[in-house]
Amino acid sequence: MFIDRLIRQIQEKKSNVVVGLDPRLEMIPKFIREKHYGLYGKNLRAAAEALWEFNREIIESVYDIVPAVKPQIAFYEQYGLEGLEAYQRTCNLAKEKGLLVIGDIKRGDIGTTSKAYADAHLGMVQVEDEKLEAFSVDAVTVNPYLGDDCLKEFIGDIQTYQKGMFVLVKTSNPTSGQLQDLESGGMKIYEIVAQMVNRWSKETLGEYGYASVGAVVAATYPEQARTLRMLMPASYFLVPGYGAQGGTAKDILDCFDEKGLGAIINSSRDILYAYRKNPKEYGEEDFGKAARAETSRMREEINDALDENGKKYW
Numbered sequence: 001m002f003i004d005r006l007i008r009q010i011q012e013k014k015s016n017v018v019v020g021l022d023p024r025l026e027m028i029p030k031f032i033r034e035k036h037y038g039l040y041g042k043n044l045r046a047a048a049e050a051l052w053e054f055n056r057e058i059i060e061s062v063y064d065i066v067p068a069v070k071p072q073i074a075f076y077e078q079y080g081l082e083g084l085e086a087y088q089r090t091c092n093l094a095k096e097k098g099l100l101v102i103g104d105i106k107r108g109d110i111g112t113t114s115k116a117y118a119d120a121h122l123g124m125v126q127v128e129d130e131k132l133e134a135f136s137v138d139a140v141t142v143n144p145y146l147g148d149d150c151l152k153e154f155i156g157d158i159q160t161y162q163k164g165m166f167v168l169v170k171t172s173n174p175t176s177g178q179l180q181d182l183e184s185g186g187m188k189i190y191e192i193v194a195q196m197v198n199r200w201s202k203e204t205l206g207e208y209g210y211a212s213v214g215a216v217v218a219a220t221y222p223e224q225a226r227t228l229r230m231l232m233p234a235s236y237f238l239v240p241g242y243g244a245q246g247g248t249a250k251d252i253l254d255c256f257d258e259k260g261l262g263a264i265i266n267s268s269r270d271i272l273y274a275y276r277k278n279p280k281e282y283g284e285e286d287f288g289k290a291a292r293a294e295t296s297r298m299r300e301e302i303n304d305a306l307d308e309n310g311k312k313y314w
């Protein structure tokens, strides 16, 4: 099961950190960009090749100290088919290196359309009598706002192909409360979504008592995390908003259970572009080294905070 593979990776690497693979062309070292403009011209192919070369070095630099990576598909999709090819190559390499891959695709639609999304990203697509993999990731993020039928189709592929999903429950953005914090029947909308996730989690329980249906719960709203942990006791939390968006180690403590399981913490910009923060220590060509150092620092910061609060798992 996805969730058991994730927990094993967390134990093995002693790490709850997820590296967000959100490559931004303008932030990628100039020598990489120039190389590909020289080879292909200033076009979509060059942009996509630069993304791929950048990601390759990042994955090689961090694969042994994190359980998973989270490529955000928007950063690839903006470069069209070439960009999606870079996304696919990135996912494949990460898997080859033993990492779990969480495709941040935030999909969700009416049942039949959700089935197509699920088959594209988690399952197989049928071409006559052939079953083929289009994109291959271990889990995806999904948007629950169309209701149960939008999630049901993902559950089918999760069970058939041993995959996972993280449902958007409380997101990290400044206006997330505009809809998510509205009340209905005495409950906040995000709490109602949490109840829905909890129902679905029961269908995919693994050997550690956690399910392959998890939730996105932001580091930027620590007060809500405590309630959400109680509402979704079997769901792993994928926690964005750490670092660049202001979330800190103390803000994510309630996302974990008493034993120190229950959450993986994502950071994208702060890790990928760490080389730009300290130009005296790192040249452009040291971007992988800087990303590794920042990932290690974050891993220790979270482990220490868990330890101090009696929640360290290993």
Ligand SMILES: O=c1ccn([C@@H]2O[C@H](COP(=O)(O)O)[C@@H](O)[C@H]2O)c(=O)[nH]1
Pocket (backbone or CB within 6 Å): 020, 022, 072, 104, 170, 171, 172, 173, 216, 218, 240, 241, 242, 243, 244, 245, 266, 267, 268, 269, 270
């Ligand atoms: O509520 C959410 C859901 C997803 N995200 C995604 O996580 C990363 C965050 O990047 P940082 O650079 O670490 O801020 C990005 O891919 C978002 O799309 C989120 O931030 N909040």
